[in-house]
Amino acid sequence: xxxxxxxxxxxxxxxxxxxxxxxxxxxxxxxxxxxxxxxxxxxxxxxxxxxxxxxxxxxxxxxxxxxxxxxxxxxxxxxxxxxxxxxxxxxxxxxxxxxxxxxxxxxxxxxx
Amino acid sequence: xxxxxxxxxxxxxxxxxxxxxxxxxxxxxxxxxxxxxxxxxxxxxxxxxxxxxxxxxxxxxxxxxxxxxxxxxxxxxxxxxxxxxxxxxxxxxxxxxxxxxxxxxxxxxxxxxxxx
Numbered sequence: 214x215x216x217x218x219x220x221x222x223x224x225x226x227x228x229x230x231x232x233x234x235x236x237x238x239x240x241x242x243x244x245x246x247x248x249x250x251x252x253x254x255x256x257x258x259x260x261x262x263x264x265x266x267x268x269x270x271x272x273x274x275x276x277x278x279x280x281x282x283x284x285x286x287x288x289x290x291x292x293x294x295x296x297x298x299x300x301x302x303x304x305x306x307x308x309x310x311x312x313x314x315x316x317x318x319x320x321x322x323x324x325x
Numbered sequence: 326x327x328x329x330x331x332x333x334x335x336x337x338x339x340x341x342x343x344x345x346x347x348x349x350x351x352x353x354x355x356x357x358x359x360x361x362x363x364x365x366x367x368x369x370x371x372x373x374x375x376x377x378x379x380x381x382x383x384x385x386x387x388x389x390x391x392x393x394x395x396x397x398x399x400x401x402x403x404x405x406x407x408x409x410x411x412x413x414x415x416x417x418x419x420x421x422x423x424x425x426x427x428x429x430x431x432x433x434x435x436x437x438x439x440x441x
Contacts, residue, residue: 214386246427248370255419255431256370267429303370307426312383314360314372314426 215308217317224323231291233320235304238285241278243306245287250301250319259302260289291322299324327352329420329432337414337439343407347420347432354378354396357424359403361394363416364434371416375426376403410439 218236225231235245245263248256258267260276273292291298304317333345347359360375374384376394384392393406407414417436421428 244425244427248428255434256428257431258423258427258429261427261429262425305370305427313385314375316370316372319369 214311214313215306215315217304217306217315219302219304219317219320221318222321222323224325225291225294226325227294227296229294231294231298231322233289233291233302233304233322235287235289235317236285237287237306237315240285240287240306243308245276245278246305247274247276247289248303248305249298250303251299256303263287294324296324298322327422327430329422329430331418331420331432331435333418333435333437335436335438337410337437338441339411339439341410343405343410343414343437345405345418345420345435345437347403347405349401349403349422354398354401354403357422358426359394359396360421360423360428361392361405362419362421362428363414364419365413365416373405373407373418412439415439 247260249259250256259270259274264276275290278287301319301321303319328350330348337343355378358375361373374392374394376382376396391408396403415438417434419434420432422430
């Protein structure tokens with residue numbers, strides 16, 4: 214089965230840029246989606262289809278992929294980080310070969 | 326604006342079945358994908374399964390054949406049935422929706438505890 218790997222935690226100072234990685238085989242060939250989850254709340258979609266932002270999500274949130282060929286790492290970048298960005302972040306893909314929805318293990322972002 | 330609301334028991338005994346319903350308000354259920362996702366306390370998100378508005382379904386193989394997702398268009402609802410519950414199934418269960426197997430609409434979630 215397809216596996217998405219995220220670092221358990223990242224930390225960043227206010228005003229700086231946070232980058233949260235999501236690794237997976239040929240992830241560049243899949244549509245990657247990102248969710249933000251604050252304590253006690255349901256997740257919120259912040260980026261879909263690698264780079265698209267839903268209505269109401271600030272431009273500070275952006276997505277990208279990198280690596281050779283189709284790419285092995287997707288990245289969620291949060292610019293000008295604010296205290297309110299402190300949350301868990303999950304990447305997600307749909308693996309077409311197995312018709313399965315797959316989530317990464319999540320990354321806890323701490324704003325110092 | 327479409328909203329989702331889960332309902333069902335908060336406590337289930339081991340070996341029993343869980344039945345949850347998601348009420349869809351503000352829009353028609355006859356479109357898109359409708360899924361269930363769960364989150365054990367302190368852990369990450371786990372996709373359970375989906376039903377497409379046409380009736381096609383698919384499930385997380387880690388659940389074996391325990392999960393069934395169904396659609397009731399007359400009530401604008403969809404449901405989850407999960408058999409043979411164990412303590413490992415204790416989680417917050419979310420009903421969710423999206424047009425292309427990403428999820429832009431979430432219910433608030435309902436905590437289900439499996440305990441004697």
